[in-house]
Amino acid sequence: MRRLVALFALTALAVPVAASAHATLRVASPAPQSRLAAAPAVIRLSFDQAVSIGRSPIRVFAADGTRLDGAPRLVDEGRAVEVPVTGFKDGAAYTVRWQAVSPDGHTIFGVYTFGLGVEPPPPTEAVGASGPTWSDDLVRLALFVGFALSVGVIGFRLLVLPAAVPIALERRVHLVSTVAAFAAIDAGVAGLVLRGQDALQLSFVDLLYGDLSPLAERTRFGVAWMVTTVGLGALAALLLLAWVLDRPQLRRPAFVLGLLLLTAYPLSGHQATAVGSGLDERFADWAHLTAATLWVGGLVALAAIVWPLAPELRRAAFVRFSRLATACVSVLVAAGTYVAIDRLPDVADAWETPYGRVLLVKVALVSVALAWGAGHRFVVLPRLERGGETGGVVRSLLCESTVVMAVLLLAAILVNTSPPA
Amino acid sequence: MTPRAEIAHWVFASVFLFMGLLLLAEAIVGSEVFRRRSWRAHAWPLLAIAGGVLLWVVTVLSTFSTLHVTAHALWAQAAMIAGGVQLAVVRGKLSDPRWSLVTATAILLSGVSFIVHEQNAWFFARSAFLHHLLGWTLVVATIFPLLHAFRPRRGWQAGLALTFVAMAVMLFADRDVAPIFGHLSPDAARIGQATP
Numbered sequence: 001m002r003r004l005v006a007l008f009a010l011t012a013l014a015v016p017v018a019a020s021a022h023a024t025l026r027v028a029s030p031a032p033q034s035r036l037a038a039a040p041a042v043i044r045l046s047f048d049q050a051v052s053i054g055r056s057p058i059r060v061f062a063a064d065g066t067r068l069d070g071a072p073r074l075v076d077e078g079r080a081v082e083v084p085v086t087g088f089k090d091g092a093a094y095t096v097r098w099q100a101v102s103p104d105g106h107t108i109f110g111v112y113t114f115g116l117g118v119e120p121p122p123p124t125e126a127v128g129a130s131g132p133t134w135s136d137d138l139v140r141l142a143l144f145v146g147f148a149l150s151v152g153v154i155g156f157r158l159l160v161l162p163a164a165v166p167i168a169l170e171r172r173v174h175l176v177s178t179v180a181a182f183a184a185i186d187a188g189v190a191g192l193v194l195r196g197q198d199a200l201q202l203s204f205v206d207l208l209y210g211d212l213s214p215l216a217e218r219t220r221f222g223v224a225w226m227v228t229t230v231g232l233g234a235l236a237a238l239l240l241l242a243w244v245l246d247r248p249q250l251r252r253p254a255f256v257l258g259l260l261l262l263t264a265y266p267l268s269g270h271q272a273t274a275v276g277s278g279l280d281e282r283f284a285d286w287a288h289l290t291a292a293t294l295w296v297g298g299l300v301a302l303a304a305i306v307w308p309l310a311p312e313l314r315r316a317a318f319v320r321f322s323r324l325a326t327a328c329v330s331v332l333v334a335a336g337t338y339v340a341i342d343r344l345p346d347v348a349d350a351w352e353t354p355y356g357r358v359l360l361v362k363v364a365l366v367s368v369a370l371a372w373g374a375g376h377r378f379v380v381l382p383r384l385e386r387g388g389e390t391g392g393v394v395r396s397l398l399c400e401s402t403v404v405m406a407v408l409l410l411a412a413i414l415v416n417t418s419p420p421a
Numbered sequence: 422m423t424p425r426a427e428i429a430h431w432v433f434a435s436v437f438l439f440m441g442l443l444l445l446a447e448a449i450v451g452s453e454v455f456r457r458r459s460w461r462a463h464a465w466p467l468l469a470i471a472g473g474v475l476l477w478v479v480t481v482l483s484t485f486s487t488l489h490v491t492a493h494a495l496w497a498q499a500a501m502i503a504g505g506v507q508l509a510v511v512r513g514k515l516s517d518p519r520w521s522l523v524t525a526t527a528i529l530l531s532g533v534s535f536i537v538h539e540q541n542a543w544f545f546a547r548s549a550f551l552h553h554l555l556g557w558t559l560v561v562a563t564i565f566p567l568l569h570a571f572r573p574r575r576g577w578q579a580g581l582a583l584t585f586v587a588m589a590v591m592l593f594a595d596r597d598v599a600p601i602f603g604h605l606s607p608d609a610a611r612i613g614q615a616t617p
Contacts, residue, residue: 024485103546108486178505182498185477189494193487208488216484226481233477233497237470240505244512 023049023102025110025211032112033120033218039088043069043096050078051100051108058083061095061127068094093120095127097200102209110211111200112218122219123199130198132416139191140412144289145296145405146184150232151258152297153177153305154239158255160298160320161306161313163248169309174243176305181236185229192216192225224264231261262289265415281342288335291328292411296404298324303397315384318393322381325373336366343419353420362410369407372400429479434592436472440465441585448579462511469504473497492538499527518573524581525566532559551595558587 027046030036043058053072058081060069070084081100088094093115102108113120124131154177161169196212197204216222235257242250266285298321306317340359350356380393443465447455456462476497483489506523509515535556541549562584569577 106486106541182502185494185498189480189490192484192490196487209486212484212487212490216481222484229481229494230477233474233501236501237474240470240501240508244505244508244514246512 023047023051023100023106023108025098025108025213028096028112030114032214033114033122035115035117035119037117039090039116040085042082042084044075044080044082045098045100046076046080047100048079049103051081051102052078053081053100057081057098057100059097060085061097062087062089063092063094063127065127088116090117092116093118097126097128106209107206108209108211109200109202109206110214112214122221123214124195124219124221126199128201132195132198136191136194136416137409137412139187139194140415141405141409142187143184143191144292144408144412146180146187147258147262148293148296148408149180149300150177150184150235150239150297151255151262152293152295153180153301154251154255154258154297155294156298156301156321156324158251159294159324160301160317162316165313166310169305169313171243172305172309173301174239176301178236178239178243181232181239185232185236188225188229188232192222195221228261228264231257231264235261259290262286262293265289281339284335284338284342287331288339291332291335292404292408295325295328295332296401296408298328299397299401299404303394303401307394307397314393315387318376318381318384322377326377329370329373332366333370346420349420355414355417355419358410358413358417362407362414365403365407365410369400369403372396372403376400429483430592430595432475433472434589436468436475437585437592438589440468441582441587441589443468444578444582444585448575448582451575456511463508466504466508466511469500469507473499473501473504476500488538492534495534496531499531503527519570521566521570521573525563525570528559528566529563532556532563535559548595551591555588555591558584558591 024047025045026048027044029042029044029046030040043060045058051074053074055072056069057072058069059067060083062068066087068085068087070086072081072083074080075082081098093113095111095113097109097111099107099109111123111126113123113126123129153173157173157177192212192215193207196210196215197207199215200207200210202210212222216226235254238250238254238257242248242254263282263286266282266289302317302321306313310317344350344353344356344359350360376393376396380396384393443461447461452462474497476493480490480493480497483493503524506515506520510520533556535552539549539552539556543550543553562581565577565580565584568574569581
């Protein structure tokens with residue numbers, strides 16, 4: 001009975017009656033990212049409460065930057081803004097940029113696109129947006145490294161290390177993987193904000209009130225961000241609880257969740273929207289990313305966790321990781337080759353397009369990493385199995401990790417670059 | 422997809438209320454009595470972690486402004502990290518009282534985030550007033566875990582507990598465009614008008 005009362009009290013507190021909220025855009029006509037059959041006479045934005053407006057609350061741009069909007073007016077007791085529009089042409093996409101003053105005094109901003117007889121581009125390709133820059137590439141790298149150190153390290157713990165390990169090692173495994181999960185979330189948030197800044201074309205201060213919802217809710221990138229943010233939050237909680245509550249069984253669902261979250265990127269990148277892109281290509285992308293994650297995470301775990309904290313486990317861990325790394329590298333190369341052939345239909349694309357050139361540099365760096373890994377497999381491993389010296393191995397592992405992280409940077413640049421096919 | 426602000430505020434008011442009451446109960450009867458049943462000791466850190474996970478959901482649904490996304494992301498991390506460290510202390514995995522500095526840092530950052538997150542003056546509207554008050558309450562309350570880190574006393578725990586209860590009251594009272602003390606700022610009142 002007492003439990004029932006407690007449950008009722010919790011439910012009553014958790015589902016309160018709704019009242020008023022911040023001013024937010026509720027309905028836009030035409031709708032964001034919609035494809036229209038006929039040209040609209042007005043653009044109308046409805047907010048959840050009355051707003052005030054300046055001279056140009058709604059600006060409508062054709063692809064060449066021409067303004068199509070007329071004089072604005074407030075309707076519906078200030079809850080909606082309308083502008084008449086003229087000059088539409090069939091078969092073209094248009095950009096709507098809007099701003100209004102919320103009752104709490106904040107000027108709120110937004111941008112979206114729609115198409116007349118054509119599919120509109122995402123807001124990241126709105127008129128005025130310039131596309132990803134080097135800062136997007138760095139943020140994407142941070143995201144990949146965060147995933148590698150979170151999912152890869154916990155994968156190493158499950159697949160390479162024995163069930164019982166020294167307490168200090170266990171603690172560092174969980175510390176590294178949990179912190180990396182948070183770092184990946186932060187990198188994702190930074191990535192969304194950077195994309196938003198480019199789409200909205202606002203200064204840093206105005207960007208604070210920029211509406212990121214069309215980007216978050218109506219693009220594959222945004223939906224992937226939403227899923228991975230909540231998923232990584234749950235992953236971090238599982239890893240935290242696995243260590244604190246001594247529940248090692250929670251590591252398995254955390255690892256599986258991490259592998260599932262990696263599917264968000266093949267499903268949201270350029271490849272997902274390319275003509276002719278199929279499930280096989282997305283699976284190959286996921287396998288490529290997963291293999292790289294396990295390889296990088298395992299290298300870092302071996303060098304920075306096992307080597308300094310558990311000398312008695314070094315040899316066994318190196319031998320077992322060597323097998324895992326061989327499998328990872330095989331998958332990495334096979335999936336990478338499959339995807340490259342698909343995206344570069346003409347051999348000349350490899351040196352004639354920016355995508356191809358970055359891919360060539362990446363292949364060169366992967367070759368260096370593979371040669372390094374082969375050195376570990378065929379020189380260091382036999383020496384360790386004979387009980388030889390282990391001096392210098394940790395430095396060599398860290399160098400290999402650095403090369404693989406440079407490969408991840410190039411992967412980040414590739415993700416932000418459109419392939420020629 | 423954006424949830425009404427009050428729903429989010431009141432859900433987290435409930436979380437703060439439970440955490441505050443649990444901490445207050447421990448401060449009144451003493452840790453030895455309170456922790457005779459282990460779930461009691463685990464309850465508030467687990468609530469903080471669960472609240473943190475829930476805040477990630479709020480984060481991805483609050484994309485109507487960059488400020489809301491970043492502020493909620495910070496609160497989510499602060500809640501999960503502080504809850505995790507506190508749980509580790511309860512479980513005996515961390516024993517140094519100076520781990521309380523993590524809670525202090527989480528509370529300080531959360532308070533600063535509340536203040537930065539509210540760009541209007543104190544008396545602009547009730548939500549502005551409460552956001553300032555919430556922020557400064559948290560900033561001042563940093564003193565309790567800070568003192569606990571160096572001179573552990575039940576009184577500091579009671580102070581933190583009462584802070585959480587006060588936070589709950591403020592969050593329950595939060596409505597965005599309501600007047601404060603019967604007065605609504607002329608700026609806030611000037612809505613629904615075109616300006617040159």
